[in-house]
Amino acid sequence: QQKVQQSPESLTVSEGAMASLNCTFSDGTSNNFRWYRQHSAKGLEVLVSIFSDGEKEEGRFTAHLNRANLHVSLHIREPQPSDSAVYLCAVPSSGSWQLIFGSGTQLTVMP
């Protein structure tokens, strides 16, 4: 059964400084990993989808996937106060493509 853990639980960065979020999982055999952003208990928007080991960039958001190390990270370049939100990683369920979500990292970007 896939287990997902996000760290840190909360992160405060200054505007313009790089923000790095982490996600570890227990089963790296699948290939469907995503990062979502959620503003104040609203819906989720997908930021980056990554399906193979390495790096995937979408604008200011870069995901790094290393399935051997059971780790996927999200780096936000030049974060702005409007990026303050909860960030959720989603990884494939064991033996399935269904997504399992982490509990989230609350990011606060200070002006």
Place this chain on the structure above:
Amino acid sequence: EAAVTQSPRNKVTVTGGNVTLSCRQTNSHNYMYWYRQDTGHGLRLIHYSYGAGNLQIGDVPDGYKATRTTQEDFFLLLELASPSQTSLYFCASSDGGNSDYTFGSGTRLLVI
């Protein structure tokens, strides 16, 4: 624009009450999902469906029923609501496989 619409946005009910949460998607997606979101747990899958008339059990199904009446409509039913079901509920749709999920804006349910 393709979308997932949930109703109501907010709902208050009493313990033992009967609640129906509605979800409609205009994405022509085959799969629809109901999740609940609670502090410290992320999103947990309650039920999902891959087409009209189909229902699959998720990870936390106890106390919930669901029904997929059409390709577009997926309902979550709480027939005897309990305070432990106070939560933020999300509906989503996807085409399965590695396709993206589209989420609704959520329904906040309070059971008193």
